[in-house]
Amino acid sequence: MTDFWTLLTxxxxxxxxxxxxxxxxTPALHSPLMSxxxxxxxxxxxxxxxxxxxxxxxxxxxxxxxAVALAxxxxxxxxxxxxxxxxxxxxxxxxxxxxxxDE
Amino acid sequence: xxxxxxxxxxxLSACLxxxxxxxxxxxxxxxxGNLLSxxxxxxxxxxxxxxxxxxxxxxxxxxxxxGGGIGIYSALKVKMTSLPQxxxxxxxxxxxxxxxxxLAEITTSPxxxxxxxxxxxxxxxxxxxxxxxxxxxxxxxSPKAINSRWLHFINLLLALTxxxxxxxxxxxxxxxxxxxxxxxxxILGVTSVLPVGGADMPVIISVLNAYSGWAAVGIGxxxxxxxxxxxxxxxxxxxxxxxxxxxxxxxxxxxxxxxGSIHAEKSASAQQGNQTAKSGSPTDAAFIMSNADKVIxxxxxxxxxxxxxxxxxxxxxxxxxxxxxDVKYAIHPVAGRMPGHMNVLLAEANVPYxxxxxxxxxxxxxxxxxVAFVIGANDVTNPLAKTDPNSPLYxxxxxxxxxxxxxFFVKRSLNSGYAxxxxxxxxxxxxxxxxxxxxxxxxxxxxxxxxx
Numbered sequence: 322m323t324d325f326w327t328l329l330t331x332x333x334x335x336x337x338x339x340x341x342x343x344x345x346x347t348p349a350l351h352s353p354l355m356s357x358x359x360x361x362x363x364x365x366x367x368x369x370x371x372x373x374x375x376x377x378x379x380x381x382x383x384x385x386x387x388a389v390a391l392a393x394x395x396x397x398x399x400x401x402x403x404x405x406x407x408x409x410x411x412x413x414x415x416x417x418x419x420x421x422x423d424e
Numbered sequence: 425x426x427x428x429x430x431x432x433x434x435x436l437s438a439c440l441x442x443x444x445x446x447x448x449x450x451x452x453x454x455x456x457g458n459l460l461s462x463x464x465x466x467x468x469x470x471x472x473x474x475x476x477x478x479x480x481x482x483x484x485x486x487x488x489x490x491g492g493g494i495g496i497y498s499a500l501k502v503k504m505t506s507l508p509q510x511x512x513x514x515x516x517x518x519x520x521x522x523x524x525x526x527l528a529e530i531t532t533s534p535x536x537x538x539x540x541x542x543x544x545x546x547x548x549x550x551x552x553x554x555x556x557x558x559x560x561x562x563x564x565x566s567p568k569a570i571n572s573r574w575l576h577f578i579n580l581l582l583a584l585t586x587x588x589x590x591x592x593x594x595x596x597x598x599x600x601x602x603x604x605x606x607x608x609x610x611i612l613g614v615t616s617v618l619p620v621g622g623a624d625m626p627v628i629i630s631v632l633n634a635y636s637g638w639a640a641v642g643i644g645x646x647x648x649x650x651x652x653x654x655x656x657x658x659x660x661x662x663x664x665x666x667x668x669x670x671x672x673x674x675x676x677x678x679x680x681x682x683x684g685s686i687h688a689e690k691s692a693s694a695q696q697g698n699q700t701a702k703s704g705s706p707t708d709a710a711f712i713m714s715n716a717d718k719v720i721x722x723x724x725x726x727x728x729x730x731x732x733x734x735x736x737x738x739x740x741x742x743x744x745x746x747x748x749x750d751v752k753y754a755i756h757p758v759a760g761r762m763p764g765h766m767n768v769l770l771a772e773a774n775v776p777y778x779x780x781x782x783x784x785x786x787x788x789x790x791x792x793x794x795v796a797f798v799i800g801a802n803d804v805t806n807p808l809a810k811t812d813p814n815s816p817l818y819x820x821x822x823x824x825x826x827x828x829x830x831x832f833f834v835k836r837s838l839n840s841g842y843a844x845x846x847x848x849x850x851x852x853x854x855x856x857x858x859x860x861x862x863x864x865x866x867x868x869x870x871x872x873x874x875x876x
Contacts, residue, residue: 325645328644328645328648328650328653331650331653331654332641332653332657335653335654335657335658336657336660336661338442338658339445339657339658339659339660339661339662340661340665342442342445342446342658342661343445343658343661343662343665343666344665345446345449346445346448346449346662347448347449347450347451348669348757348763348764348767348782349451349755349764349767349777349780349782350448350449350451350454350764350767351666351669351762351763351764351767352507352511352762352763352764352765352767352768353448353454353458353764353768354445354448354662354666354763354764355511355629355630355633355662355663355666355762355763355764356507356511356514357444357445357448357457357458357461358445358633358637358658358659358662358663359511359514359515359518359633359636359659360461360465360514361441361444361461361464361465361655361658361659362515362518362633362636362637362639362640362655362656362659363465363518363521364465364468364640364651364652364655364656365518365521365522365525365639365640365643365652366469366521367468367469367472367649367651367652368525368529368640368643368644368647368649368652369521369524369525370469370472370473370475370478370484371472371475371477371478371647372525372528372529372532373480373483373484373487374473374475374477374478374479374480374484375477375478375479375480376479376480381528381531381532382480382483382528384524384525384527384528385524385525385528386483386484386486386487387487387521387524388521388522388524388525388528389484389487389488389491389521390487390488390490390491391491391517391518391520391521391524392491392517392518392521393487393488393490393491393492393495394491394492394494394495394498394514394517395491395495395514395515395517395518395521396465396492396495397491397492397493397495397496397499398494398495398496398498398499398510398514399495399499399514400458400461400462400465401495401496401499401500402499402502402507402510402511402514403458404455404458405499405500406504406507406768406771407451407454407455407457407458408455409504409768409771409772409774410451410454410455410771410777411455
């Protein structure tokens with residue numbers, strides 16, 4: 322389908338994009354960056370679909386299905402924990418009248 | 425779904441992932457960013473599942489539901505102080521997933537020996553390395569740094585075996601060599617993370633994060649999948665840059681962290697001798713801080729361990745709202761156990777992010793501060809990093825807390841920090857030690873501040 326040099330070109334350009342985009346992330350959000358990137362590294366799930374997707378049940382398919390489940394933990398867990406974290410960075414409206422919040 | 429449509433959707437998803445990371449440049453846009461990634465992931469999953477060579481959906485759905493359920497459950501349960509452990513586990517599972525895909529892939533597409541091997545090796549390192557990092561962070565095994573020649577020798581041997589069997593496999597296609605490769609890479613992941621000390625965890629977690637990205641790139645090459653390559657290199661770049669930032673903030677090299685641990689220098693501890701540290705009570709601290717114009721709070725890992733972030737935020741709020749004190753928080757890049765750990769904990773405690781500053785932005789303000797309140801941080805404030813070329817900390821950028829008029833140091837005891845280096849700051853003329861648990865001490869200060 323795609324030859325090696327095309328893939329290498331894409332890889333190289335993607336590395337440049339990654340480099341510049343990641344440097345733009347504010348240090349305060351480095352933890353969310355880590356967990357978002359963690360979640361999107363679960364993209365290997367699409368590779369796992371291909372190995373798990375064919376008809377008959379054999380050892381290869383079982384490996385693929387385990388891979389699907391593991392990557393799913395990564396994806397769902399990663400996005401959920403990122404969402405929780407980023408929720409905390411919401412702009413705090415300073416209301417001096419309100420006292421004693423959470424515990 | 426035809427091939428062109430699928431490629432178009434992959435392209436769209438790739439753009440969404442890039443924009444998602446881009447939007448993490450500011451806290452205002454960050455939540456939208458996570459949503460973009462979720463949409464990107466959803467689209468890629470749908471596009472892949474509708475490919476003509478996917479016939480079985482039932483089992484795939486079962487696998488997704490099981491994995492997704494476990495993921496969401498644990499993500500909602502985890503405490504923010506245990507975040508690094510959580511990230512380590514997820515990272516490791518991503519690596520393991522790459523390992524399983526490579527194992528399945530090698531029997532079906534024999535033409536991509538080298539690419540599949542790379543995916544396997546990096547995935548295996550990410551998996552077992554992350555498990556060790558998790559065990560260290562969770563305290564299941566000692567988080568101490570180990571400096572053993574034996575371990576270095578074993579690592580070298582394993583690395584050579586990995587390279588050797590990878591080459592042999594690429595030439596011969598002998599599956600035995602592939603399995604040997606898998607086994608050695610998994611062991612190498614364990615033995616290479618084992619010697620790394622607890623305070624170096626921000627670096628190691630970032631490195632492992634990068635691995636999980638490069639593993640996806642490897643799988644992308646072996647499956648001819650463009651999306652895996654793009655997303656994998658984004659993650660890889662992110663992990664690599666974070667590692668660089670962390671290493672820089674400690675003024676060390678990656679080699680130094682992976683292969684050698686800090687040794688406590690004699691010269692550094694020799695000066696301890698007859699100096700005495702002045703200790704004070706939370707009441708004194710409350711009195712001085714409530715009369716101050718400007719207080720800078722310096723949190724460190726000790727605050728996280730004591731779960732003191734909420735009460736600390738309350739202290740800051742009281743000082744600000746009741747006494748009109750200008751309160752700021754100063755965060756060293758390597759404070760905590762993962763990049764940005766302290767920022768998340770303060771955000772959890774509802775500290776507005778406008779009050780939280782990074783090292784280079786706050787350092788010039790210490791001379792104008794009346795009080796520096798250091799809670800659970802030690803090495804990142806040690807002036808020896810500037811003055812003593814023999815100190816293992818020498819050259820590390822530090823927070824200049826000693827320039828403040830008064831320094832309060834909340835600490836359990838006079839023990840040196842993780843680096844095993846005594847901190848001359850304890851004996852400084854303007855330093856007052858507040859001995860005790862970070863949470864208890866801060867609680868006492870708050871109750872003092874809230875009197876009358």
